Amino acid sequence: MSGSMVKFHSGKNIPLELHKVRVVQKLHLNPIEDRLRAIREAGFNSFLLSTKDTYLDMLTDSGCNAMSDRQTAAMMLADDAYAGSQSYDRMETKVLELFGKQFILPVHQGRAAENIISRAFISSGHHIPMNYHFTTTKAHIELNGGTIHEIYTDEALKIKSDHPFKGNMDLDKLRAVIDTYGVNQIPFIRLEASTNLIGGQPFSMKNMRQVREIADKAGIMIVLDASLIGENAWFIKQREDGYKYKSMAAIIREMSDLSDLVYFSARKLSSSRGGIICTAREDLYDKMRDMVPLFEGFLTYGGMSVREIEAMAVGLEETLDNQMICQSPAFIDYFVKEADALGIPVVTPGGALGAHIDAGTFLSHIPQTQYPAGALVAAYYLVSGIRGMERGTISSVRLDDGSDLLADIELMRLAFPRRVFTLSQ
Numbered sequence: 462m463s464g465s466m467v468k469f470h471s472g473k474n475i476p477l478e479l480h481k482v483r484v485v486q487k488l489h490l491n492p493i494e495d496r497l498r499a500i501r502e503a504g505f506n507s508f509l510l511s512t513k514d515t516y517l518d519m520l521t522d523s524g525c526n527a528m529s530d531r532q533t534a535a536m537m538l539a540d541d542a543y544a545g546s547q548s549y550d551r552m553e554t555k556v557l558e559l560f561g562k563q564f565i566l567p568v569h570q571g572r573a574a575e576n577i578i579s580r581a582f583i584s585s586g587h588h589i590p591m592n593y594h595f596t597t598t599k600a601h602i603e604l605n606g607g608t609i610h611e612i613y614t615d616e617a618l619k620i621k622s623d624h625p626f627k628g629n630m631d632l633d634k635l636r637a638v639i640d641t642y643g644v645n646q647i648p649f650i651r652l653e654a655s656t657n658l659i660g661g662q663p664f665s666m667k668n669m670r671q672v673r674e675i676a677d678k679a680g681i682m683i684v685l686d687a688s689l690i691g692e693n694a695w696f697i698k699q700r701e702d703g704y705k706y707k708s709m710a711a712i713i714r715e716m717s718d719l720s721d722l723v724y725f726s727a728r729k730l731s732s733s734r735g736g737i738i739c740t741a742r743e744d745l746y747d748k749m750r751d752m753v754p755l756f757e758g759f760l761t762y763g764g765m766s767v768r769e770i771e772a773m774a775v776g777l778e779e780t781l782d783n784q785m786i787c788q789s790p791a792f793i794d795y796f797v798k799e800a801d802a803l804g805i806p807v808v809t810p811g812g813a814l815g816a817h818i819d820a821g822t823f824l825s826h827i828p829q830t831q832y833p834a835g836a837l838v839a840a841y842y843l844v845s846g847i848r849g850m851e852r853g854t855i856s857s858v859r860l861d862d863g864s865d866l867l868a869d870i871e872l873m874r875l876a877f878p879r880r881v882f883t884l885s886q
Contacts, residue, residue: 465784465791476791479784480880483530490516490846497843505839507848516846517886519875522789522814524570524728527880529779532732532772539767549761552774559710559777560687560717562739564746566753567763567770570736571688571726572597576756577738578684578724581748582648583607590638591651592630593617593659595686598651599858610638617659618869620819621801621809625700627662628655628693630672639679649682654716655689655696658852659870661793661812663696666704666715673719682721682745688729690716691780692790692813709781721745729814729879732773735765789813789879796875808872815876820853823873829854834871841873850874 466474491499491514503509512518518525540547549567556565568574575598583589585606591598594609602609612634616624630652639647650672655661676683694712698704704712717723722745727735740746750760757764765773779785794811801807806819820834827833834853842848850856853871860866 465788474795476788476795476884478880478883479788480527480529488516489513493843496846500839500842505835507838507842507850510842510848514846515842515848517882518848519815519877520848520850522729522876522878523726524733525878525881526729527878528772529775529785529880531779532775535771535775536768539771541767542761544759544761546761546767546770548767548770548774552770552777555774555777556737556739559713559780560723560739561714562717562723562741564740564743566738566746566749566760567765568736568738568753568757569734569764570728571686571724572601573757573764574724574726574736574738575601577749577752578722579605579607580752581745586646587648588638588642588646589649589651590630590635590647592628592653592664593656595653595657596856596858598653598686603858610634612638613656613659617656617662620806620822620870623810625663625696625810626665626668627659627810627812628653628664629668630664632668632671632675635672635675639675639681644679644681647679647681649684649722650676651684651686652720653686653688654693655813657689657814658872660808660817660872661689661692661814662808663693663700663812665701666697666712667701669716669719683719685716685720685723687716687723687725689813690725691729691786695783695786695790696813709783709786713780727769727773727776732769732776735769735773736763737773785880789877792882792884793877795884796877815874817852818873818875820871820873829867829871830865832871834868834873837873847875850876 465477465479467477468474499514553565579601583605587607589602589607590610590612593611593613599609612631614629614631616622617627655663694709697712722740724738753760796816797807797811806822808817820837824833832855834851835855838849838851852874853868854865857868
């Protein structure tokens with residue numbers, strides 16, 4: 462047995478749920494006629510479906526993960542003080558323990574962190590290199606006058622691949638962006654752990670060190686989106702030479718130490734809401750500090766309830782648990798391999814957060830201008846009752862004239878909320 466996988470005598474690996482279910486929620490598997498009515502009334506937009514019409518909700522892994530008994534218990538200890546809350550102190554201690562960065566700002570979720578970081582460091586004419594964008598990241602950067610540059614490797618957009626680190630940054634392209642625009646126009650380099658929009662694909666520690674070397678030479682800081690850092694650290698432990706016997710804590714700390722500023726959404730850590738910005742540099746902290754009371758809330762709650770803060774503190778600790786963090790990647794990997802064996806065009810290798818179906822190939826008769834990913838999501842719901850998410854042109858940004866900016870790839874994402882579904886489902 463390895464992680465949450467068990468090997469049968471046939472040689473087949475099967476993922477195990479390393480937890481037991483103590484509270485259940487009723488699901489609804491409605492007749493196909495009712496599902497047809499529901500998707501029509503939703504305008505064939507899965508976001509507008511009601512959960513009463515949904516069997517398995519695989520829209521997202523954000524804010525809908527199962528909570529552990531320890532998290533639920535911790536919420537009962539919440540200190541409701543507006544300022545000076547002991548709940549915040551406990552969360553701050555865990556953030557410092559995990560990331561080693563003492564200047565900490567709480568926010569209500571990841572996009573709030575992006576808003577503050579973008580307002581603090583980006584102005585008109587700035588250029589931001591990154592391994593890949595997330596929709597809200599791109600929007601906040603452009604809202605403040607910046608331009609993103611996606612400098613992913615050639616492997617990143619290949620649907621079928623065995624490359625273990627498709628989230629790596631292309632180093633030659635990074636140097637070219639710096640040479641073209643100059644260090645004064647590049648406030649930071651952004652690295653996203655387990656790049657969401659290209660299948661939850663991780664970057665390697667070697668690649669991050671190489672990016673750090675380039676950044677140091679140019680005098681540019683690195684901002685790490687650590688929303689899926691636990692999974693990225695797990696993939697490094699499993700796939701990268703020299704890390705097999707390193708602890709999750711050591712791997713996450715190394716990633717943090719290679720970054721000047723770290724932010725994350727706690728909605729991936731079994732908290733229903735919340736996020737953090739942290740840094741070891743007081744000058745960066747000072748540029749952002751005043752924006753938290755302005756946009757989020759006081760500096761010791763940042764728009765979160767104290768119960769959510771308590772749950773986040775425990776969730777951060779549980780991220781270091783091999784058996785907890787490996788379960789979602791193991792289930793995704795199992796699903797991806799089964800789908801691939803059936804000839805379904807699915808992004809390989811399996812990444813973090815969910816399985817991603819290549820809608821462009823699956824529905825090759827539908828041109829990209831007619832939104833194949835959106836069509837596949839609607840059709841999949843109709844035949845199964847399962848709600849996925851369109852990750853393609855529909856959910857991408859629009860050009861200034863309102864016309865479509867065609868996405869690099871058209872995907873249907875089936876997110877795997879952590880510790881929510883069973884293997885039979």
